[in-house]
Amino acid sequence: MDIAGGGRYAETGKYVLKKLPEVTLAFWVMKVAATTLGETAGDLFAQTLKLGYFLTTIALFAVFLVTLVVQLRSKRYNPFFYWTVILSTSMAGTTISDFMNRDASSKYLKAGATSLGWGPQGLGLGYPVGAAILTSLLVLTFALWRVTGLTFSINKIDTFRGEALFWTAILISNTLGTSMGDFLSDSSGLGYLGGALLITGLLLVLVALMKVPAVPNVLVFWFAFVLTRPLGATAGDFLTKPVAKGGLNLGTMGSSAVLLAILFGLIAYAAVRERRANPQGVVLAA
Template identity: 80%
Template sequence: MKKLPEVTLAFWIMKIAATTLGETAGDLFAQTLGFGYFLTTIALFLIFVATLVVQLRSARYNPFFYWTVILSTSMAGTTMSDFMNRDAGAGYLSNGATSLGWGPQGLGLGYPVGAAALVSLLLAIFFVWRMSGMTFQIRDIVTFRGEALFWLAILASNTLGTSTGDFLSDTSGLGYAGGALLVVGLLAVLVALMKVSVVPNVLLFWIAFVLTRPLGATAGDFLTKPLAKGGLDLGTAGSSAVLLTVLFGLMAYAYIRELRGAKLIAETASPEAGPFLQGTRFRG
């Protein structure tokens, strides 16, 4: 049974929407509500585990289950990255705040060190995945172990993407719009590489998966940060509410398409369909 979605344009649109919401929602809990990176990371990681259990126990692909896990990895990845890279310095806290929530304020590793640690973790996951002999092709992942490795890679890549996005927005000097344009340009290069078959599509998929996370991070920061910092100052709460509505609308659309596809397959497999139509695959 298929457990993961087809990689289409709609897939990438939903991925960017989910990762942008992950950025604004993570900042909402950690910064706006003042829970801090430490407590928020623990809470969001537990939410990730809960949503992952539901996804792993599902017998077939369900858009609501799948994209809820993507969202939970995006939210957890946001605060995990912030906790690793930031501290209680004035550069990371606003409105005169000197601390956030209970517990450690952050490890203060900085974006380069944090990114290096996350790249190492992601490569280690891919190494274990490769040694297991299981496929990297998303459409062919149907086993429990394969899907578990897939979601570990997703969590690590989303956390790495957050670090990259924050570096582009806050440290590189490009700003939110400049960082987003750079990522869009890199994604355009990946699309071009798909046409010439120079790089395996599996590798292009994972590079794109990492890059769409900083695109979501810079877009989220652009929506929520103050005007003085180059943002639109829409706030984390309002932005998160709008993005959640958009994402749930896309999830409902994907669910309806999945039901229609299953119905078509069932109809073509029925005895009444005739020998010509039996086994024919429909794609919409």
């Protein structure tokens, strides 16, 4: 039995305010759009505008905190608030990953450049070490989440602590996804397009696993959430990098502007649809 246009039935009959979106095809389209924009926008500030990874990471992490506070204080699901946080985690994740993994060597700088922005140029850990650290942090986050006894299902998160854990996992997974995407694009030999095709193939495998009763859909969701980030990273690099490196050379500024327009158009559509389907913003808790 549905309630308030898209609610769900529960034996407890407990009403809760809906804070997070339903996971549909539109959700995944918007996720890829947001993560691709996060890649191009992060590179725009750090590289094109030459603010550097250090300053850009500080600035974008501050933006993330502001958008997160707005989302956490919201009383119901608001597509603009939710997807703004997703975007801010994608942008911050891009520069956090770059700061962790890269350094001031000529490999990561334009010809003739000796530095990029003010402050430390990068820790130079490399993609394997950076990915190992981020994977460990993500596993630790999920372990703590499990200890709390709170649900991992996005459709059933209805507490402040659950939502805080959710956004912590999102920030780490988006940073990890950036490292994975950059490794595929820069170090694996697959190139930008090859890396994007590989991730797309893995996502199709996850879609098939959704039909397997023995595989929990929650597990599939989180694997897909992590993998859509490197898809966005490789797609963003494919749009912005020079043709000589296998990209389309559309530039970070132009690509970011187009992606921003697409994302905000999708957010506006989601807001109208949410208002019509669930005007009261409540669902029955499971």
